[in-house]
Amino acid sequence: MDIQDFLAMEANSDRDDLVDLRALDFVSSYDSHLMCPICHCPFVQPVRLQCDHVFCQKCLGSAITTFRSADSDEFPCPSCRTPTTRISTRVPRLLVNMCDEIQVRCPLVGEGCNEIVPRGHVQSHVEKYCGYRLLPCPDESYCRCERCNEDVMEQDFAEHDKELCPSLEATCDDCGSIVPRRSLKKHVETCPDVVSACAASQYGCSVKVRRADIAAHEQQCPLVSIGPYLEAQNTRLNSLELTMRHLQQRNEIFEDGMANIRSTLLESARVSDADRNGGRSAPNGDRDGQALIDAEDPADPANSFSSHTTQYLLSLHESLREEVSQMSHALTDLDARASMTIMNECLRIKEDMAHTNAALNSVRMQVQWLMNPRLHNGTRANGMRTNSASNESTRTQLTSTSAPGPSSGTGVSLGPLRPRRPSDSGREGTKL
């Protein structure tokens, strides 16, 4: 067979196989010599070239179409590049048998088939024996449905045929029309003959009419018109109920707390009671004996308890009041003391202030007195020398006169020669 014939055969043998032999899951490992060098799978329909290289028929076909130089009669062997013109479909039987013997998993393993068969048998297994093969629904002949293209497993087919196929016809109970099963639900929602209740049925309107007439009824029905109002009321009621429940819960919690407090109070009262009883029992035991206490104790448990409690509380109150009065006394005492000290301090500070004021005044006077001759000097530039002499004399005069009182001694001791500085005399005057 030459290349043209081979390509023609390859094109004709474009079968629609159920099983792609190259996609199979090979369970056992196979010899690499049984592997087509193009697809790396065991040979599928092997063919042989002149150079004795073997390939799958399909692989060789695609290789030839790609690698043959335009319209020439030969093409290079993919393995050894030997120019080839003739292709033989006769390969040793041994090779085909070895390839068909390799164990593979059924390709429908995803559907649940766990069979392992030789590769040569997998085609017939899937065609005839495998229960997991998908079958098209033969709807045309059985249930007259038009568009059911669903794939159904063979084992589920009987059920599908009778009950599940969505193309089966169904009758609407109300209007009597016949619709396909898959659109029955939609039909019931819109069917004009279905009897349905008024929109205000939840508020008490008991009218039930056909869907076609319900619009007319709803225009007249008074309950429909107040429907929104009722709706709003409903939501309000609901929210109120919710708040009420919440409050109830809180109330319960508070009650629990109260009960707890009461029980602890009772406990403590009982303890104090027991203490008092114990205290009393010591002298009583001396005088009257144990019998009297035993007789007295069960006689007034509640009565004595309440009286004891009030007494105890009253005494507590009394002692607290005493403490408070003591505290207030102490407070007034403290107040008086504090105000006294404050007054004293104020007086001292006032005296100090007076002293400071006096000193400040004297300093101001001195400064004024000093400034005046300077101004005179500035105006009269020629009489400098005489003025300076007079300044000297005036300065001595000033120190003796301007610092009266306590600072006079120091002021005099400075003497006429010492120059005056602004920081000197003020401080000396305020020293006490």
Add this chain to the structure above:
Amino acid sequence: MFANKRLSKELLKMQDHIPPGISIGKSDNLEEWQMDIKVLDDNNPIYKGHTYRLKFTFSNKYPIEPPEVQFIELPSTSDTPRPIPMHPHIYSNGIICLDLLSSSGWSPVQTVESVCMSIQSMLTANSRNERPPVIASSWRIIVGAFEIFRSFMRMIMFDVVCVLNGI
């Protein structure tokens, strides 16, 4: 689909057994693989101690059509530095000039493994530390373009002179 089946078979086989000096760099999808190759000849100073990375890009007609194969460079600062090997038939951008990888030289019998081995032997056989003469040829093109531009300008100048002289 055909390509995917064949590539997954090849990958399984390479994970089972791989020739020395070749290793799988990255094969997380069935469209692009990266393979690392080493030159095993220790006497060759050009490739000694280096590992090179090949990038295979498969079309969906593989193995009927050849894959695109080229060297890629990983920076020397990374964990796996991969330079581009020096070879008279390998360009500095990693493109390989190899008959086997062209559509005329390709054969569907070739595998990723056999391509790697071919490139490995191509490097091993080389002793010239040079790149293809790409720079010289491009320089020639530039010079030629400049010559054309100059003659064109001369023509324009001639026209202008003629117009000015009133001819």
